[in-house]
Amino acid sequence: MCGIIGILGKGDVTDQLVAGLRRLEYRGYDSAGVCTIVDGHFDRRRAEGKLDNLAKKLAIDPLPGHIGIAHTRWATHGAPTEDNAHPHIVGDVTLVHNGIIENFKELRDELSAEGRSFASQTDTEVVAHLVARELERGKGPIEAVKAVLPRLHGAFALAMMFKGHDNLLVGARLGAPLVVGLGEGENYLGSDALALAPMTQKIAYLEEGDWAVLSREKIEIFDRDNKPVTREVTLSGVSGAMIDKGNHRHFMQKEIFEQPVVVAQTLQAYLKPLDGKVALPIPEFDLAEVKRVTIVACGTSYYAGLVAKYWFEKFARVPVDIDVASEFRYREPVLEPGGLALFISQSGETADTLAALRHCRAEGQKIAVVVNVPTSSMAREADLLLPTNAGPEIGVASTKAFTCQLAVLAAFAANLARAKGKMPADEEREIVKHLAEAPAALNAALAHDEEIEKMAPLVAAARDVLYLGRGPDYPMALEGALKLKEISYIHAEGYAAGEMKHGPIALIDDSVPVIVIAPSGPLFEKTVSNMQEVAARGGRIVLISDAAGIAKAGEGAVATIEMPDCHPLIQPLVYAVPVQLLAYHVAVAKGTDVDQPRNLAKSVTVE
Numbered sequence: 001m002c003g004i005i006g007i008l009g010k011g012d013v014t015d016q017l018v019a020g021l022r023r024l025e026y027r028g029y030d031s032a033g034v035c036t037i038v039d040g041h042f043d044r045r046r047a048e049g050k051l052d053n054l055a056k057k058l059a060i061d062p063l064p065g066h067i068g069i070a071h072t073r074w075a076t077h078g079a080p081t082e083d084n085a086h087p088h089i090v091g092d093v094t095l096v097h098n099g100i101i102e103n104f105k106e107l108r109d110e111l112s113a114e115g116r117s118f119a120s121q122t123d124t125e126v127v128a129h130l131v132a133r134e135l136e137r138g139k140g141p142i143e144a145v146k147a148v149l150p151r152l153h154g155a156f157a158l159a160m161m162f163k164g165h166d167n168l169l170v171g172a173r174l175g176a177p178l179v180v181g182l183g184e185g186e187n188y189l190g191s192d193a194l195a196l197a198p199m200t201q202k203i204a205y206l207e208e209g210d211w212a213v214l215s216r217e218k219i220e221i222f223d224r225d226n227k228p229v230t231r232e233v234t235l236s237g238v239s240g241a242m243i244d245k246g247n248h249r250h251f252m253q254k255e256i257f258e259q260p261v262v263v264a265q266t267l268q269a270y271l272k273p274l275d276g277k278v279a280l281p282i283p284e285f286d287l288a289e290v291k292r293v294t295i296v297a298c299g300t301s302y303y304a305g306l307v308a309k310y311w312f313e314k315f316a317r318v319p320v321d322i323d324v325a326s327e328f329r330y331r332e333p334v335l336e337p338g339g340l341a342l343f344i345s346q347s348g349e350t351a352d353t354l355a356a357l358r359h360c361r362a363e364g365q366k367i368a369v370v371v372n373v374p375t376s377s378m379a380r381e382a383d384l385l386l387p388t389n390a391g392p393e394i395g396v397a398s399t400k401a402f403t404c405q406l407a408v409l410a411a412f413a414a415n416l417a418r419a420k421g422k423m424p425a426d427e428e429r430e431i432v433k434h435l436a437e438a439p440a441a442l443n444a445a446l447a448h449d450e451e452i453e454k455m456a457p458l459v460a461a462a463r464d465v466l467y468l469g470r471g472p473d474y475p476m477a478l479e480g481a482l483k484l485k486e487i488s489y490i491h492a493e494g495y496a497a498g499e500m501k502h503g504p505i506a507l508i509d510d511s512v513p514v515i516v517i518a519p520s521g522p523l524f525e526k527t528v529s530n531m532q533e534v535a536a537r538g539g540r541i542v543l544i545s546d547a548a549g550i551a552k553a554g555e556g557a558v559a560t561i562e563m564p565d566c567h568p569l570i571q572p573l574v575y576a577v578p579v580q581l582l583a584y585h586v587a588v589a590k591g592t593d594v595d596q597p598r599n600l601a602k603s604v605t606v607e
Ligand code: F6R
Pocket: 298, 299, 300, 301, 302, 344, 345, 346, 347, 348, 349, 350, 353, 396, 397, 398, 399, 482, 483, 486, 602, 603, 604
């Protein structure tokens, strides 16, 4: 979603601001802007669309200034036009915002009644008006911000500058992330540490309700009660190099190919192969006491949760509820004592998932979090933090974070099973052995890249595509369909193979490719029967299976993708690769924007 960067620099800052925005591009946006202070006055450039449009404007009309704020906007209130792009300037304040001001209508009506007029349709401009009004009433910048923050409901990260104050940046956060970066004679604000990576790795993460006052010489942070607070300064460990495509054409492709390495590096933290044991951080609560697990997540992370439900129930015999986060709170879920709520998220900032986490905390659940950004809000609110060590995921479509989530969840399921006395040592040893085989199996799956690229035109020409699977391959069908639709814009549905004849079979004809995910195993024959129902109606089948499966059922398919033989436990990780590669190559064949598909944001910080 929106990206924020602010710099109090020693020299001109516009180039650094735009470079920072480029590092935030991955979050998804549809317009951008930058504002500096030149000779005590604001100077601003904004543009619709990609950053290149802003860069072109800046090339024609450069922007000097040693202090500046900049923004990539993902439209919520108002179309992605230049007028709606941030920074917004009202009187003596200019600001950028990430999030949604939920009471903006009421605030806008109040301000309109006083005769104030608006230059945009955004909720953000309302905040600028509120601050400007306080300045007009004679308050200084800091007092003005202090007066306005309590009036804002919803989620926000804000960065503000004030006319005539070229050594002052003010930031504030509630429900959307904002970090403070500490430099040498310079200081910074950013949506994340990655935005600031080449300038500084010294980062203080603002907490909920915090606001910060920055000059070049010092940083002061206040909590929501306006009490001065100290927030730990940590070394972010992220470098600009981490957001380089290397030899790959897209970040998504790079991230797909990183999977053997990042899954290995994730598993390293969770397995003790020599002891034949899984080894998770020890929680402050007793896992043996867990009576029910409630999994909540969104999108691809939710599909990882669907796979995990099979594992938790199979290994630990603990009942599992699972919900998409946007539905969870509103169905008044029953959360009994002894429940563990498990949240899965790449970013750790997804607004719905975070809100569900807080709801579960308030209902007395223990909180476990599987997250890829260890400094994220969810990570900081967990009782049991289970990081995925996938490294920064820049492509909007989640790939490597997903397989790393699966790796962690498999280890967690085994750990819970052991704690509950449901997993004998020899079974645990087997699980550890098979999980340790995952990186090699992922490598073998990646070896089919070229073959998958060759079959991309078959899918690229389609209007609709179906994905079918059973058991843990059903979530993989959902994931395959999500990957395809989000980056290639082809309509795709994932279905439980046995459910197809209850409706979607009506769609089948010779223009509909049907991707069947069916490794050999106890459910194979049943899935093949469903596949035959598709073939009988002229559907064009792409079968993803292993050698034995393809030998048995490959004949009816227009194409097959052969995965390595692997244990059922790691099949969801391995079978993620062909569905990711297929979506990737179809998108490339269609010429879509693979890394930043239209309308999508990487980190969804609004509900
Ligand atoms: C799909 C995708 C999204 C995310 C979802 C949750 O490729 O990336 O569906 O999985 O927005 O995001 P996180 O995992 O950051 O909570």
